[in-house]
Amino acid sequence: MNLTLRQLEILVAIGDTLSLTAAAEKLGVSQPSVSETLRRVEGELGCKLVDRTTRQLALTYEGHHVVASAREAMRSLAGTFEAIARRGDGVHGRLSIAALPSAVCTLLPPALRSFRKCYPGIAVSVRDALQDRAMAMLEDGSVDLVIAGQPAWQGGFVFEEIASDQLKLVVSRHHPLSGRDRVGWSELAAFEFIAMSTSSSVRRLTDAGFIHANLQTAPAYEVDQISCAAALAAAGLGITALPTMTFAMFNADELTVIPLIAPTIERSIGMTWLKDRPLSASAIKFVAALRARRA
Template sequence: MNPSVKQLRAFVAVAHSRSLAEASERIHLSQPALSIAIRKLEEAVGGKLFARTTRQLWLTPEGEAFLPVATRLLNDWTEAFDDLNERFLKKRGKVTLAALPTLAAGLLPTVIATFREQHPQINLSLHDVLAEQVNQLVREGRADLGFSVPPRESDDLTFEAILNDRYVAVCPLGHPLLEQTSVTWAQLAGYPFIGINRLSSSRQDIDRVMADVGSPLDMLCEVSQIATVGRMVAAGVGISVLPALSFRQIAATGIEYRPLVEPTIDRELGVIMRRRHPLSAAAMALLTLIREAD
């Protein structure tokens, strides 16, 4: 038994008008086609839905019972396709993002503002978390897009490079390192150092480079937030290393920075997505804006 949507529409139209002629005009279907649709529906359900007189149709008790069900089914059908159409038109839906704090504060605000102007009815959610958490949120489908460094050993994820960042030495105003146009990594070892969270991708890069140059840092303290690093450096507590992009999210009063060289480290940043999982129309629209913002 597989009644069609056409048959349901025919049944509801006739049930409301009690006339084949009126129902035919209402749903733009010829009377013979309407009669065939009703007959096939009755054959499918196994009994009569209408009692017929010479001039009018009346619902049988079974037809009366079925009318609200058929009406609900048609409404659900229409709403389902309206919802789907609105999602493709980006008039409805949700996009969830996961991003490193430097990207969440440095790159995404302008992009999100533009997206909201273009698609005000799409809900956005943003998680600013560490790199491994970005990977996990995307992997589990809890984030549509991730913005981070390239994931390691992740065959289930894809990475699309968007921009390159570089590390800089951050010092309080008047610090001797600021007299130079650039700072070598080895020079960092001579001053008290404010470290960022050990689990962050930036800290892992810093520790690896310092091990390579053979100059251990004089680690004064570790903090979790980049903004806190900026405040402590400005207060003269020590120096630090941060991604250049992070200066979009911290108050630069009282601090300056110089490029780090020997070696010069490029920090590739980009979009992380699940492999073999297509994006929604809304998520794709946001990704397009990210690509254009580079």
């Protein structure tokens, strides 16, 4: 079957929003036209692309593959248009990045400022996301590049380090440990621990610290946001361990930061892209800019 550009856009919008109404609003078309496009595509394919039995639309197995293919086709077209535009006097294009919130707060602002000064014709979008969500957006084609921790499985990815930081113990200024100049992981067993959620790259680091210290610790609290972990610690509700790059994300006036040892755990932050998907011209320029800053 031959899909039009508009049909591809509608399929991608449905995959992004999981709502026919929201997809229509995103594209500036009527909801009936979105429904009709979906009906026609499903009819030609002979299978359902979305499950309408739930309160919110959900992509079927076939739907995930069709939307991913539509997204890849749109990306290919965008790359072609970008290449044509580059033949003019200026440099034009689009770049979509998913990055850890800590990277958005620290690494990206100066990099983006200089990049946009050099390439004002390249439109850049940034999505802040935890590690697992960022990698999922890279795999489904929502973004060109991820700035995050090293992937747990690197088989299909290219990872290039651009920064690193260390885990530090974060406690209330009134906590018994606040006067220490260093603390071993094994000493944390005596205190309630505030952990990041399992979808966070930070959680994997703290789990590794406890495993190395031969401790089995059940978190007293488990949160998604760095600022929430810091706030709970500041209130004296427990202790937490956070990478130094995240300190830009919260007010540390009521907190004490202490080096953690035995082991000292470092986090590698870098650029990740897919091995089997060539970077766009805009992404290549941004990668070069980050490499230059690293050097």
